[in-house]
Amino acid sequence: MTDSITNQSVALDLGEVDARFGSIGEWIASQGLSNGDLMAVLHRTQAEFGYLDRGALGFVARALRLPLSRVYGVASFYHNFRLTPHGRHEIIVCTGTACHIAGATRLLEEAHCRAVGLKSVTVGSTRCLGPCGAAPVVVADGELLGGQTAESVSEIVARARHES
């Protein structure tokens, strides 16, 4: 395949783009990734930088020899890729069916309400996470918490705000 990349091409592109993506470039080269691995590269880049800004998307496009439009198209298609920065703390309310029935809408409202104006706390929602026996479920900074109430969610936001 002509799209597979070499160490040389990554090094060249790095010079033109941004030194902060050096480690990602090395990883792409070491794994021998090609344009079919776009999703994996976006996951990795987001994991490292928290979100995908214009510079990051441009770097990925060059490294995988894809048009920027294609990379942007993929990054904006999927819910889990973020194009804007998030707060240091992330609180995600599950809105799957079991959680919906158990009052997830109210939890989400409560979390949004408590986090208004807080730059360090980002509130979001997600489709079903699967632990439906523990509904309603919230993920606070990566930790899965079951059996949540409006009070417990407001406490989570307060704690996050305190730690910031």
Place this chain on the structure above:
Amino acid sequence: MSPDDLDGIAARENASRKPIQIRCCTAAGCLAVGAESVRRELQGVLEQHPLRDQTEVIGVGCMRLCGFGPLVRRDPDGTTFAGVRPADAPAIIAGQGPELTPLDMHQPFFRNQKSVVLANCGIVDPERIESTIAAGGYRGLRDALTLHSPAEIVQFVTRSGLRGRGGAGYPTGVKWSIVAGSTDPNKHVICNADEGDPGAFKDRTILESDPHRVMEGMVIAGYATGARTGYVYVRGEHPLVTDRLQKAIDQAREFGLLGTDILGRGLIFDIEIRVGAGAYVCGEETALIASIEGGRGIPHPRPPYPGKVGLWGAPTLINNVETYANIGAIVENGPDWYSAIGTPTSRGTKVFSVAGRVVRTGLVEVPMGTPLREIVEVMCGGAPKGARIKAVQTGGPAGGFVPEPLLDTPVDYEAMAAIGSIVGSGGMIVLDETTDMVEMARFFMDFCRDESCGKCIPCRTGTVQMHGLLERIGRREGTRADVLRLELLADVVRHTSLCGLGRSAPNPVTSSLRHFRGDYEEKLRGGPKS
């Protein structure tokens, strides 16, 4: 490793077991309510305990009663404790304590299950391949490679009557023979683990609890069809699945159960994980393939089906997690054993995840043809606090509502379709008498509106319009004409959308209108008679 080495590994593993095993559930349902701290405490207390030489703590997968976690079982007697707190650790290790009440393991929830796919869930340690092998893992693969030709395996799958467990119920053997029949040297096997239906968690649980069973099915598929590469497409929302599956793949490579000389028989097959990023439509097979290729998850019209033109244009076998999880047992026990379970058109068992307004939330594996009432009322205990069940929602946003009077319907593909729902991927949501069906229909339409990929117009705009109408009716501002518009739109979207997402998006609307028209009428402006 040679085929006989499997027995050696199993023997060594069984010999190294301590007499008392404390199995602690570490699937996501129990982790969400503190199972990890329970396990740590059990481990910590055991180190100082007089019974430490005879006892071990094992992290295992799902024990099924997910609503009562964290669950811990003390073997060999199988005493199981629910809602365990870290403070219970000393009593559990000692096997007695005043505040410990074991679960009744003879209650219908456990007694009425028929385990094929879940046989090792809650028993084996999903992070150690030796544990799986000791429980009989990879015996189906060994039998396939040593006793049967690839063509015989395809015959087995066909004769077993197994149908796709992802929702559509397409005969699995037909798919296998199409791919096996292709002369293209480059073929692929894909496992669809993009379990996106909200409220469904059986694929996630199978992969978290017993990943090797699914991988074994994929390797057998590779042998039968001549494919050399396998992909598991996992939802980005299930990081625990990705972690455990990667560990399982690494260990299988190390043990010669994946790679270039599987079981010393020269079979070449390897598996890679592809992680999704939050797009429900990727559960549709052509969208999933587009996503693996690194593109947006947008479906293509079929035909050509993936069996002819799939991943990178090559013939591709794509099946659901649970479908692959059945394969090893079918090879090991024979197709006649499998087809003796279930009904004439729907063979075998089916795993359901039951949640919502129900006493016992959890995972249920039953023979196909079991009445819905048996599952939700007898096994799962019906609605809590003595409330009446209003309906059971099956099949997620693509499915429908089964009203209480129809709960005696058996779960088989044809019987469910006849009452306007589907078996689907296996999610069952129990709704009690307080449920507003217009609001539930709106909830699912909101989901479909958000998840529509936007490629075809009926789905992209139809879901938005239907959602708007449902909102208006919900606000009591709707008229009789709005209900007519809703029905018309549902019909158009169903018949003209490109893929399964759009074609089934109207189901919650049509089935709620069919069975619960009163909920709509009561909300119409000026009352039911306007």
